[in-house]
Amino acid sequence: MADNEFRTIQSLGRRELINELMEHNETQHKETIKGWGDDSAVLENSDHLKLLSSESFMEGVDFDLTYVPLHHLGYKVATAAVSDIYAMNGTPDAVLVNLSVPNKMSVDMLKQIYKGIGAAGKDYDFEIVGGDLSASHQLLGISISCYGNVDKELITYRSGARIGDAICVTGDVGGATAGLRILMREKKFWEEEKQQQSFQPNLDDYEYVVKRQLVPIARKSFIEILRDLDIIPTSMIDLTQGLVNDLQNLAEASGKGVYFYQATLPISLDTRNVADEMKEDVDKYALYGGEDYEMVFTLPEENVEKLSEEFSDFTVIGQVKNQEEGIRMQQAEGGVVSFNDSEG
Amino acid sequence: MADNEFRTIQSLGRRELINELMEHNETQHKETIKGWGDDSAVLENSDHLKLLSSESFMEGVDFDLTYVPLHHLGYKVATAAVSDIYAMNGTPDAVLVNLSVPNKMSVDMLKQIYKGIGAAGKDYDFEIVGGDLSASHQLLGISISCYGNVDKELITYRSGARIGDAICVTGDVGGATAGLRILMREKKFWEEEKQQQSFQPNLDDYEYVVKRQLVPIARKSFIEILRDLDIIPTSMIDLTQGLVNDLQNLAEASGKGVYFYQATLPISLDTRNVADEMKEDVDKYALYGGEDYEMVFTLPEENVEKLSEEFSDFTVIGQVKNQEEGIRMQQAEGGVVSFNDSEG
Incomplete structure (x- = not known):
């Protein structure tokens, strides 16, 4: 690296940046x-x-x-x-x-x-x-x-995923992004109109997605169910940076690959309606939208069955693979997309 | 309070503000x-x-x-x-x-x-x-x-000061403020001159106070000495908001009063020189300047002696009194100043 070069924060992936920053953390x-x-x-x-x-x-x-x-x-x-x-x-x-x-x-x-x-x-x-x-x-x-x-027996790292484990996600994804799109549109509308004294958008039709954006709920109840059923996921991460990004984080920590199915992505009807209205691709919301605070976790098959007997609010979206296979998604039409690790 | 009244943050003391904010902290x-x-x-x-x-x-x-x-x-x-x-x-x-x-x-x-x-x-x-x-x-x-x-046996709260305890402070006070005054003056000078490409003030004469401002040291060594000598202060607080303010915090937490002596305030020669140069009152730096990260603590008399045999970098500045006596300072000239609780 040349001296005095201005390396922007954006030029490094998050992990690479943290690695560089932690060079000075010599006390362990x-x-x-x-x-x-x-x-x-x-x-x-x-x-x-x-x-x-x-x-x-x-x-x-x-x-x-x-x-x-x-x-x-x-x-x-x-x-x-x-x-x-x-x-x-x-x-x-x-x-x-x-x-x-x-x-x-x-x-x-x-x-x-x-x-x-x-x-x-x-x-x-x-x-x-x-x-x-x-x-x-x-x-x-x-x-x-x-x-x-x-x-100690319950702790679940990102790093424990095993080949063949089912990849699961609680609730639905992309809703927080849909809510953000609506709020931004209403703000723009309000700024252009400037007729009203205060900002009073009509959001009744968008209540679900707006709530997903403004008041997301952390998955306490899911953790309690895991405990009740005596199930410990092999790995887990919360959905904050978007599904693809967080799957990459989990796969990288586990030294594994991921194969998942576009058709299985759990997307609410409300989220789909917003994407339609915005003339946008709802799968983009699901794959890249963050802040859903759902849990992505991996389980061996027998535990998937055990969990689904007592809890229905989760979806199996794919399977843990060899690291060499990378992060791949089978599209609804049958093709397979490979996601490069944007963080590497 | 009238509805819609805009109460500025500054209109409340820090403690009062925190009390109001914590009204909603119902989970204990x-x-x-x-x-x-x-x-x-x-x-x-x-x-x-x-x-x-x-x-x-x-x-x-x-x-x-x-x-x-x-x-x-x-x-x-x-x-x-x-x-x-x-x-x-x-x-x-x-x-x-x-x-x-x-x-x-x-x-x-x-x-x-x-x-x-x-x-x-x-x-x-x-x-x-x-x-x-x-x-x-x-x-x-x-x-x-x-x-x-x-x-558990070592923990030292702000609240344990007892009537008759000596009030002590490590190191010296007001230095960080003196350093800040110098840095602000140099910045102003530089902004007015604008002749130099980069900011290169000559701070050699002010090294001690500038260091007190830029790289203050937390009192790890003092805590270790307390441990070695088997001394536990009855109360302790670190000096961040200024001596008067932090004495008030300690006195209030302990339900006590404080009587201290202006003549005893530990002020370095470097700090005095800066105040002279600035034509300012050095005691103001000592009483109201923050960020010194020294320790203010209270000890029964016998422990003051024990401590001073092994450690010289502290000063007894006063004594813990009844709460009714408030926070008072005997001036060098003999008069007594009472400090109102600015936080109350």
Whole structure:
């Protein structure tokens, strides 16, 4: 590399970037079982493992206050942080909330954010135990760090997928992206019209997808079902960067390949309707849209049957293969698409 | 409160604000021993306690990239986060780093930040175990969450000060503020001159205070000395918001008052020289300047003697009193000043 060359962040994949950044992390603790590279960090503890995860959301990049109510924002960032704990098959205990607060925010606006985090705390059973408040120019920033735990026998890494395992996904995918498309369209419409004093779009027809975008739900209930049924996935990751990207992350961590079927992608009718209305390809929403906070996990066949007897809200979309086979999708029309690892 | 009234963040004290925000934190865990209100959160664990702390720094508010080298920035935010762990008499284990990164930052600039955090990891013996990278408009934001531990018998809260205890402070105070004044002056000078291509102030004469501002050191060594001498302070807080403010925080948590002596304030000659040059009152730096990351702690008299036999880098500045006496300072000239609780 030439000296003084300006390498943009975008020029590296996320993993490559993190590898470069971690060159300076020379201190290693014996109790750290897993640092970077999974949904949460994992620390050794007497009888169980401690989990740490962290999520940052910046105004103008991760959210737009024009259409995101503040309590939904609080709820969503908390969902993102606890989802990383669930993705290790663990349970959250406590969160730290860091806010960078611009002058345009009032006390009661901040309270709305905390109201949302508090509501998430009730749903996910975590406590807000601390954090930091600092000033910011113009834009609001939120980070939430989540602290959780998991029994040693239950922990589920991204790296455990075995050849032949079924690849499963909970719920449906692409909905959060559909919701974002609607919200952006309404914002544009409102900016062009400027007739109304306040932004009051009519979103009744889009309630499902808008909720998927604004108030996503982390998969606590699914983790509880796994526990009840005594099923431990061989690997698991939460869907935040989009299905293709997260399948790549899981496959890479496991040193495996993935073969999946376009026809099986679980897409809700509401999501399809939005894509039709936008004249867009709904499979793009499903394959590349992020923020669904569903779980992608792998199971041996016998456990798929066991799970499906008690739980119907998941879909088998493919199978774990040899690493050499890469990430491939059989299209509905019969062709096979290969996804290059965009991160490599 | 009238509906729709815009209450600015500044209109409330920090404590009052946190109390209002925590109204919605209805989920409480039995293992949470201490949430908000001390330097770190404290969680029950089998034989020892887990500590969690978190610090956020925003460009333009907490740091200015004109004169803050990126590796120093990484080191300083890490110092701030581990200092909160030391202030509980604990030791850090791991940190999570959240960065909000604007386009103006290159990969190698990010690496400088991580280099600083990694250097802090070596000094303070923590590992970087995870975090989040997100995009940001224009301004850089950093939050570091620190995870540590402390033996149950050693934990030191802000709340344990007893009437008659000596109030002590490590090192010297006001230096970080003096350094900031110098850096701001040099920046202004540079902006007015604009003759140079790059910013190269001559700071040799101000090395000590500039270091206090740019690369403050958390008091790991002091915590180790306490352990070696088998001394546990009755209360402790790290100096981040300024001496008066942090004394108020400690006194309030302990339900006590404080009487201290202006003449005893530990101020370095370098700090005094800067104040003279700026034609400012050096005691203002000492009383209200923050970010020194020294420890303020309380000890019974016998332990003051024991400590001073082995350790000289601390000063007794006053005594713990009844709560009714408030926070008072005896001036060098003999008068007594009362500080109103700016947070109440």
